[in-house]
Amino acid sequence: MNSARPLWPQIILLIVIITVCVFPFYWMVTTSLKTQIVALEAPPVWLFEPTLANYFEALFEDGVLQTLINSLIIAICTTILSLILGVPAAFALARFEFRGKKDLWFWFITNRMVSPIVLALPFFLIARNLGLLDKHVTLILIYLTFNLPIVIWIVTDQFRGIPYDLDEAARLEGASQITIMLKICLPLAMPGVAVSAIFSFIFSWNELMYGLILTRTDAKTAPAMAVSFMEGYNLPYGKIMATSTLIVIPVLIFALIASKQLVRGLTMGAVK
Amino acid sequence: MHRQVSRRTIFAFIGPAVIGLSLVGIAPLLYAVWTSLHFYNLTKLKRVEFIGLENYWKVLTDEVFWQAMGRTFFLLGTALPLQIALGLIIALVLHQPGLTLLKTLGRLSLVLPMATTYAVVGLLGQVMFNQKFGVVNQLLGGANINWIGDPNNAFFMIIFWDVWQWTPFVALVLLAGLTMVPVEIEEAARLETKSNWVLLRFVQLPFLVPGLVAVLILRTADTLKLFDMVFTLTRGGPGSSTEFISLMIQRVGFRGFDQGLASAQAVILLIITIVLAQLYIRVFYKEV
Known part of the structure; x- marks a missing residue:
């Protein structure tokens, strides 16, 4: 039935889709390889002699390397903390019956929808009063507000898919709930745990607003650093794009690894 | 159990x-x-x-606040239909049999915009839409359009990037819906009708509804949260033409230093969000 229709409109459409998705990345990478003089040529040039100077300058002279390390520390720590807090909570939501469970679950999920600016205002004042501005731990903690709901949702879903008979058998052998979770359910739930960890990492790594408001120099994140290049008149476009490339590459790799689960994670399971 | x-x-x-x-x-x-x-x-x-409820009174009677709110929903109202229309076309193309390699490539490239750091999208916008040496004006045949400095153009640019970043998301959600249609039903329907429209309307649409509602509500929440991309691209300007609600609260609190007033605005935004979230979860997640 499809042979009746020519394939070429489909092929053209697919090529357009791929081009539109990929072109900005192509432009980002090529701009990052231009010297300032080439980058400011009007109209822009497509063929030029590439240079890595922007990367060296950004990384080692402007301190982008330190901000990438900060982002990495913060994203990894908040992900680990979300898993430590979220996995047992997910186990309880999937396996135990208790009063207020629905409300609790609702509250966990609602956190996903709250605008960060709502929390950024009070968090800034509190952090300032406690001397916690410009500290890694402040961002690690506040990123829990979006990472914990993600971890709890995905892992609860995963735990529910594990046959209950396995728990039952272990319990008859005298295993405690903690043993059941760690030894029986967790190994089987690893795919969900891994996906939620990837999400948690991506969201934390990508975040700008809290980084902008809650850090200055010591704990400055990479996106906040990229934005701070935007001051003044003669913008260093090559360096800005080099920094952007360094920020984006790790997330793209992670996203491609988790691409099959991406929709499920972004809709918090509404679509599988 | x-x-x-x-x-x-x-x-x-x-x-x-x-x-x-x-x-x-x-x-x-x-x-x-x-x-x-x-x-x-x-x-x-x-x-x-x-000072009691004075800040709240100020917000509720503040034209600028409601303009920012209106602008936020206007963005949602223009970007979302585009995302759904384009997303549906992409999903239908990817759902067709054949051309496996090209379609796999297409699906993978759809993942890229969604994962891109929002702040980087804004920075890319600055570079690509620059009036003098931006590639967009060049591709438009050497046009001399001031994208960032003109209120209407700046708003259009925000719509463009929002559509670029989130159409793939809508497409993949709808594609997931299309693959839920049982093969036998789809084939039986194809024997009955040659019209793709009839197929879409009566056979596939029911399977797309849950995904569409999820998209609607998540995009609503994300538009209320929208900050990073716009901040790096236009900072809400020129004037207040792209100042959406989260940007406005940030400006009042951190550039106007009025934490009291900004907090009142934030609380009102929170109430609106919770009402929408209630709706969201009531409709979707009947679980637990």
């Missing part, structure tokens, strides 16, 4: 998450409510005083 376990066991499992999220998610909110009831200006910290 569920088992009764002791309260202590339940608390041991779920308590840490509840306490953790309360400390970072609820305590600050209570503090924001407290701040919103005070005159609290970062440049006049000696003069923090209780």
